Amino acid sequence: xxxxxxxxxxxxxxxxxxxxxxxxxxxxxxxxxxxxxxxxxxxxxxxxxxxxxxxxxxxxxxxxxxxxxxxxxxxxxxxxxxxxxxxxxxxxxxxxxxxxxxxxxxxxxxxxxxxxxxxxxxxxxxxxxxxxxxxxxxxxxxxxxxxxxxxxxxxxxxxxxxxxxxxxxxxxxxxxxxxxxxxxxxxxxxxxxxxxxxxxxxxxxxxxxxxxxxxxxxxxxxxxxxxxxxxxxxxxxxxxxxxxxxxxxxxxxxxxxxxxxxxxxxxxxxxxxxxxxxxxxxxxxxxxxxxxxxxxxxxxxxxxxxxxxxxxxxxxxxx
Amino acid sequence: xxxxxxxxxxxxxxxxxxxxxxxxxxxxxxxxxxxxxxxxxxxxxxxxxxxxxxxxxxxxxxxxxxxxxxxxxxxxxxxxxxxxxxxxxxxxxxxxxxxxxxxxxxxxxxxxxxxxxxxxxxxxxxxxxxxxxxx
Numbered sequence: 001x002x003x004x005x006x007x008x009x010x011x012x013x014x015x016x017x018x019x020x021x022x023x024x025x026x027x028x029x030x031x032x033x034x035x036x037x038x039x040x041x042x043x044x045x046x047x048x049x050x051x052x053x054x055x056x057x058x059x060x061x062x063x064x065x066x067x068x069x070x071x072x073x074x075x076x077x078x079x080x081x082x083x084x085x086x087x088x089x090x091x092x093x094x095x096x097x098x099x100x101x102x103x104x105x106x107x108x109x110x111x112x113x114x115x116x117x118x119x120x121x122x123x124x125x126x127x128x129x130x131x132x133x134x135x136x137x138x139x140x141x142x143x144x145x146x147x148x149x150x151x152x153x154x155x156x157x158x159x160x161x162x163x164x165x166x167x168x169x170x171x172x173x174x175x176x177x178x179x180x181x182x183x184x185x186x187x188x189x190x191x192x193x194x195x196x197x198x199x200x201x202x203x204x205x206x207x208x209x210x211x212x213x214x215x216x217x218x219x220x221x222x223x224x225x226x227x228x229x230x231x232x233x234x235x236x237x238x239x240x241x242x243x244x245x246x247x248x249x250x251x252x253x254x255x256x257x258x259x260x261x262x263x264x265x266x267x268x269x270x271x272x273x274x275x276x277x278x279x280x281x282x283x284x285x286x287x288x289x290x291x292x293x294x295x296x297x298x299x300x301x302x303x304x305x306x307x308x309x310x311x312x313x314x315x316x317x318x319x
Numbered sequence: 320x321x322x323x324x325x326x327x328x329x330x331x332x333x334x335x336x337x338x339x340x341x342x343x344x345x346x347x348x349x350x351x352x353x354x355x356x357x358x359x360x361x362x363x364x365x366x367x368x369x370x371x372x373x374x375x376x377x378x379x380x381x382x383x384x385x386x387x388x389x390x391x392x393x394x395x396x397x398x399x400x401x402x403x404x405x406x407x408x409x410x411x412x413x414x415x416x417x418x419x420x421x422x423x424x425x426x427x428x429x430x431x432x433x434x435x436x437x438x439x440x441x442x443x444x445x446x447x448x449x450x451x452x453x454x
Binding site (some may be wrong): 124150152267 | 324325327328331371373391392394395396398399401402403412413414415416417418420422424425426427428429431432435
């Protein structure tokens with residue numbers, strides 16, 4: 001019970017304040033991979049804090065000692081004690097329900113999302129198998145189409161797909177930059193990053209952190225792939241390829257309101273790379289670790305306090 | 320499974336380039352010139368393609384004649400509009416190099432690139448420091 005309140009306060013603060021603090025910070029564009037880790041850690045941390053708060057409500061920690069046998073006994077005792085008082089049982093039940101619902105909700109959204117995406121990918125790959133041909137000398141397939149486009153299909157049938165028009169539009173440098181970008185998506189398993197964020201946002205669409213994380217992660221994986229491509233090729237080639245393919249859409253396909261991302265990417269690629277530096281990267285890594293450890297530490301706090309106070313298990317009420 | 324998938328592509332290629340509907344026998348005769356293949360395999364593949372909606376068939380005499388339901392271009396257009404349709408739902412399915420955008424937005428990108436090209440041309444002598452300083 002003592003840990004539940006700080007855990008819920010922590011989760012609420014993170015869930016509401018972080019999007020305002022973190023969306024659009026300049027260091028994220030300089031270290032997209034670090035920013036990806038931080039957004040993921042924050043999402044997991046909010047979920048863990050809330051889940052642990054539910055458990056903390058269910059198990060009154062005051063009666064727990066360090067010893068496992070005592071812990072189990074205390075568990076039984078506290079359950080008994082809880083059920084003796086109606087209020088305790090209700091709170092404990094609510095806590096357990098909260099945790100269970102949270103985990104089931106996120107879990108089912110994640111599974112449903114992966115199944116849905118996997119099915120769509122297999123259907124798409126089956127059509128590509130008939131319509132697309134391997135591009136000679138390139139690790140990609142080509143599909144005849146008047147729009148200049150490039151994309152990758154992750155998963156078991158992983159492949160990079162180019163349209164014939166993209167192949168005609170891009171210079172050799174640009175083409176290899178595009179392929180490097182798409183390969184970075186595939187090897188980095190970026191679709192799982194996106195799918196994970198999507199599961200959180202679908203499970204709890206009203207939590208600002210989760211919707212912000214989904215949008216930011218979708219953008220950051222593109223930046224990370226741009227960086228991977230520009231490690232092997234000229235930054236200008238990546239930028240020029242973006243510009244060449246951005247105008248390649250055919251009018252019959254729906255236009256997405258995603259232009260600003262492409263504009264940001266082009267502007268970023270036109271400047272020299274500005275990596276964050278070791279010290280600040282380390283600081284970021286520490287922050288990620290802290291975000292992940294905090295819920296567990298807060299939840300375990302009362303247990304530690306009890307053991308440090310040399311709490312004597314013999315004083316437990318014995319029935 | 321993989322082998323049959325490849326054969327599906329080969330068979331569809333034959334039918335797309337054929338002037339009219341073909342029987343299983345005709346496709347089999349064509350394929351046999353290039354690879355060792357069983358008649359029943361071709362029959363299975365064409366039956367699968369019919370079941371999946373790629374081929375249309377009609378009885379002519381005692382044998383079915385098969386023809387593509389749609390042209391290769393129409394199929395490609397459909398698959399690509401499916402792939403290019405941008406939605407959050409699709410983000411985990413496939414990842415685009417760049418999202419689709421309006422012609423105005425695309426023009427803006429071209430302008431930014433062109434300006435940078437001119438700028439880097441004039442900055443070549445002074446080097447990176449001036450670019451870094453502008454950041």
